Amino acid sequence: MKPLTAFRLSIKNIIRRPGRSLCLAAVSALLSFALAGGSLLAECLKNGTKSMSDRLGADALIVPGGYESKAQGALLRGEPSAFFFEGELADRLLDSYGIEQASPQLFIATLDSEHCAFPVQMIGYDPSTDFVVAPWLSQSVPGGPAKGEVIVGADIDGRKGETLEFFGSYYLVAGKLEKTGIGFDTTVFLNMDQAREALDDYAGLVGAYIPEDAISTIAVNVSPAVDINDFSRRIRYGFREEDVGVVLTQAMLGNIASKMDSLLAVIRVITMFLWVASIGVLAILFSAILGERKREFGIYRALGASRKKLSALVLVEASFVSLIGSIAGTALLSLFYFSLNALIGLSIDMPYLAPTSAGTIAWLLGSAIIASFLAGPAASLFTAARIGKMATDAIMREGE
Template sequence: MLTLKNLPWRNLKGYAGRTAALLLFAALMAVAVFGGTMMIGGVRNGLDTVKSRLGADIMVTPESAKNEFDAQTVLLKTEPGYFYMDASVVDEIRSIEGVEAASPQLFLASAKAGCCSARLQMIAFDPATDFTIQPWIEDTRLSGNLGLLDVIIGSNVSWASAASDNLIRFYDTECNVVGQFAPTGSTLDSAVYMNFDTCKALIQACREKGMFKYEKLDADAIVSSVMIRVAPGYDSEVVADAIRDKVDGVSVATATNMVSGIADSLNHISGTIAALIVAFWLLGMLMTVLLFTLMMNARKREFASLRAMGASRGILSGIVVREALTVNLLGGAIGVLLTGVILFSFNRLIGESLGAGFVLPPVPMTALLAAAALISVILATVVSAWITVHKVNTMDASLVLKEGE
């Protein structure tokens, strides 16, 4: 049954072509605002996550590994690899002023066809001194006490293809997968984490297969990297310089260096996306206003007829505003929904395309951004409806009706 409340909806249904165009532009505005802010938020979130997961102020690696390890890109793209230096550097580093904690890590890479479709980076930590991976394990609510041949896999390590019955095989050695980390949007997601004993056992297995490229090294006397936490009140760069001066044969990178690649991408992406948001929103609003103005001209006899029937200006305004709100909110919701589905389905691909760490914002933030996108669409509604309402209310209905058909 026809009512004043459903009259706007009936009008929208009656002008299907115009309504479809309005839906499209409202959806476009929502996609631009929601998609754009989610992308910026995703890259920013990725940067924050990587910073927190890196957990160290300084990372020391062998100078000889320069070809395999680039501090500025290692978190974004790197081939799994391994390199070593003498374990004595750990004590040398600990003796430097400003170093509060130093914990060694040991690296290995899986064989290409050993377990998975691609090679995996293995990162081992020293449970006694580690301050980077164990907090991550605790945050993920996993047991911090990894036993021999227990591993935790990064979020990008495909569980289905990598594991069967919670087992993953490296160099014919079966390891227990005891958990999987949440994504960080960095290469940390493609690694397998274990303690030193497990890594040493895998180095031995690798060696036995003749695949270990450093045959003469003693696995008990080597480390791949040293993660350093700087004492409060000390500058990371100053401490890094001190390490460079006093420890031979090492390459020193600060966390700032390591995330600078992501930070640069963030700045670049944020600027581009912000410009696109503004451009698409303005285009969407312009088209919405244009369509509403055209609608007003096409339907001015309808509005004048309603005046003749006794509709007050308030009633006509209500009809126009409800039409605008209905179509724009529906279009906005479609845009938000589509964007959400695409972002959540292809977030990894998007991160790779952007060349930056990409972690989608958490649900409450996503909901806030979706609401902001809808509010931006409502803003366009207000502008377009105001222009139309103004025209409807200032037109001379008697003159419009006298003009004939």
């Protein structure tokens, strides 16, 4: 016969009252779900901002006036956009005061039609001048994509060596990029010469007029001596008739960082509140259960259980139920997170990134399990202390 230890007695009691046990475990599960969700979300947002900062290594993007938000949407969320400058205007912009580095890019939106594999953002860049994506793309394909080749983002449905059709032409996938969590994950990169051919195909298919030597953006780094806001004002004023817009990446990142800071503060407050509230709810539940179980505890006492033993029974039971609930809640969150992370990113209108390593995820989930698990025994401490102090005859009589 297996010894009737405090652990075994607690398990037997948990099994005997599945409804009550489930109710207690559900509170712990909700708590761990919220804690794990909150910390994962916070981590993802932090990584998202860092990734953007790493990838958008330019001070500003000069875009056609009115297309600032389209450019941001394409870069941050991969929303396919196509917009163009006159080639001549681009040349004049490149000569602007204060520019230290500049490189043109071509943004083309592939089509949801039989001529394209799928609608995504296509970005053409000039490997000879680019300082934004070229170093990163070279890690995947040294020297960047050659003629007839593309490099695809992590979420593009195409593997290295496969071909993809865009605007009726076929492109060899020369490499696939690591996940970034921003719009680059659903972007197809190609060199500028290849992009111009794609642009001709695009114009032919949509029947639109595209200016010769058109470009979509100019990524610029300004001289250290030049104030970026002053540069932006000068560009907008100097080219007011041509209607030019400027996207300041630091402002864009700052805006996101500010949003993120507010969101993180809210997440922290909510998780703290949930933790305290859960302890309160569990304490009330344990206290109510104590009333229901006075008779049982009285019998234990009459049979020779010490007050310490009764407290141990309450604590072990609370700990076990809390542990089960915490694991279940975290497991549910993991399922939810891994299947719906893209949707979460869209719903909060912010770039989203999975934590960089399995270790980080494990650490966050483990922490959530521990924090929510501790709520159970913490909440039962009051009940455990009360049951120990109660006079035995009171326990027995009230339970009758």
